[in-house]
Amino acid sequence: MKRFTLLALALAPLACQAVQLNDDFSLQVDLTLASDYRTRGISQTQNDPAAQAGATLLHSSGLYAGVWTSNVDFGLDLKTRQEVDYYAGWYWQATDEVSLDAGYVKYAYPKESQFNQSEVYAILGAYGFKLAAYYSDDATNVFGEQQDILYSYVSYETALPVDVGLKLRYGRNDFKDPMFWSASGESTEDYHEWEAKLTRDFLGVTWGVAYVDTDLSESECASYYGFTDVCSATWVASVSKSF
Secondary structure, three states, rough: OOOOOOOOOOOOOHHHHHEEEOOEEEEEEEEEEEEEOOOOOOOOOOOOOOOEEEOOOOOOOOEEEEEEEEOOOOOOOOOOEEEEEEEEEEEEEOOOOOEEEEEEEEOOOOHHHHHHHEEEEEEEEEOOOOOEEEEEEEOOOOOOOEEEEEEEEEEEEEEEEHHEEEEEEEEEEEEOOOOOOOOOOOOEEEEEEEEEEEEEEEOOOOEEEEEEEEOOHHHHHHHHHOOOOOOEEEEEEEEEEEE
16 A cells, blocks of 8 residues: 655754854754654554654755655565655744745655655744645555645644743645545545654753654554554654754
8 A cells, every 4th residue: 555755854954053064054963763753643664663864954045955864664565664855945034933944855765666755845933833834746645646735734832841842733634635444434635643742951862752643543544554553642752863
């Protein structure tokens, strides 16, 4: 069963965490170990751990480009074990509290190129809130044909006491074609997903724990992804480092 690819990261560059190369360019490197690779609510590793790394080249104008990779496991005897994302965009900091991030990302899956797809995205940030949209017109549906997908979310991020960070997100994946079938035979073109995450910096790294869930039933999940448990609620622990 073919599945659509998913964006793993928010791609807004943070120059304050990057290594300065010269007056105009800096480099940000991100490393993460996680108990599951969940993106848009769906496990990309059959609920198993993931090791992830990314590098972003930043320009003082706000332009940036980079690459990100993670191990994946889609089961069903599929050969790919890696996702590689190539992205480029522009980050504009209008004020200390308002920003805009827009760009393009290409997802690649070695040995299973039928999953490859691209997206354009825009993320508006204001006073801890983010409103984002990602659009693809070359995703694959269950019949192996290309279709449109619009993923959108609203999120909020704030600092809690004792230097704990809180991130909340609610998103919707909207497909052009019916993608999910219930046990009664009814189909739907979309689903909703949400995440609540706590983070804290300690010993030079960022520790995180997140609760992730979707509104897909077991039968709806299995009808497209081939398994009943990759869409269900779970806790994800992570440790990450950016420099």
